[in-house]
Amino acid sequence: MKPKIVVIVGPTAVGKTRLGVDIAKQLNGEVISGDSMQIYKGLDIGTAKVTKEEMQRIPHHLIDEISVHEPYSVADFQREAQQRIQDICFRGKVPVIVGGTGLYIESLLYNVSHGGESPQNPAFREEQNRLADEKGNRSIWEKLYRLDPKAAEAIHENNRRRIIRALEVIHETGKPYSSLQDEKKTKEPFYDAQIIGLTTDRTLLYERINHRVDLMMEAGLLEEAKWLLKQVEPGAQSAKGIGYKELFPYFEGRVSLEEAVEQIKQNSRRYAKRQLTWFRNRFESVSWWDLVQRPESEAELMEEVKNFLQTK
Known part of the structure; x- marks a missing residue:
């Protein structure tokens, strides 16, 4: 039998952290973070990292585990989360995965990498970006079409980031990028989720x-971003998170603080929209709830989860 796990997904600022703790408390669970930035030590405010008080003594995993100097990939998350799930289940508890990083969650549920395991090649990406700047996005899309028509047909020619990632995977592995997508379609889910x-x-x-960003600024996000910039270069993975990268131009005197804060809000709203689109389009059988406007429905949600865990 596949291990049973509970997964909580959704956009930023919608209450995932609190619900994860509530479910873990009531159903003998432990929380595993599915967030790509909360793994970093020292990045607390900008990542809306769960506090000790908010944890309410519930064990949380994959939070505060690596230095901001270290890279962290979907393959790293997949491996670590699988190990934690196995350990939590072995101890007779319920793994509760909480996070908004769609690629991480999908890769865990379907046990696929989506190219995360292939080596990254910054020089290759820079070369492809330069080519796109000089000749247009269609030039690199046509290159992808020659190498992997199936992948090219699934990616819009203006989606430069995905085109370059597909080319990078092909360049580094020698395998079609589309084969990774096919893997998800043909592989059974790894867990009963x-x-x-x-x-x-x-x-x-x-x-x-918007309100959350204002609270982050009041809580010291500016100082946290200054600290981060002293630790790493702006191009480091840990420095690419929303809430940090927008403040770097302010430190350089290129924008005002008000402009930087507004950019954080705008990027956060856009990210939330992308998160919703990802989870609606990529995941099947999601049970959707609005606990912001209907907090009283949490009791009904909890009953649904209990029934799921009791079903063999």
Whole structure:
């Protein structure tokens, strides 16, 4: 039998952290973070990392585990999360995966890498970006079409980032990028997962995001970003998170603080929109809930999760 796990997904600022703790408390669980930035030590405010008080003594995994100097890939997450799930289940507890990094969650559920295991090649990416700058995005899309028509047909010619990633995977592995996508379609899910999706009215969500950024600034996000920039170069993976990268131009005197903060809000709203699109389009059988406008429905949600865990 496949291990049973509970997965909580959704956009930023919608209440995933609190729900994860509530479920773990009531159903003898432990939380595993599915967030690509909360793994880093010292990045607390900008990542909205769960605090000791918010944990309510519930064990949390894959939080505060590596230095900001270290890279962290989807393959690293997949491996570590699988090990934690195995250990939690062995101890008779329920793994509760909480996070908004769609690629990480999908790769864990379907046990596929989506190219995460292939070596990264910054020089190759820079070369492809330069080519696209000089000759247009279609030039690199046509290159992908020659190498992997199936992948090219699935990627819009203006989606430069995905085109270059596909080319990079092909360059580094010698395998078609589309074969990774086929793997997900043909492979059975690795776990018996109850996937809970949190959402709410978009206008309300954007208001919550804006308010959260204001609270982050009050809590010391500016100082945290300054500290990060002293530790690593702006191109480091840990420095690419929303809430940090937007402040670097302010430190360089290129934008005002007000402009930088507004950019954080705008990028956070755009990210939330992408998160919702990802989870709606890529995941099947998601049980969607709006606990922001209907907090009383959490009791019904909890009953649904209990029934899932009791079903053999």
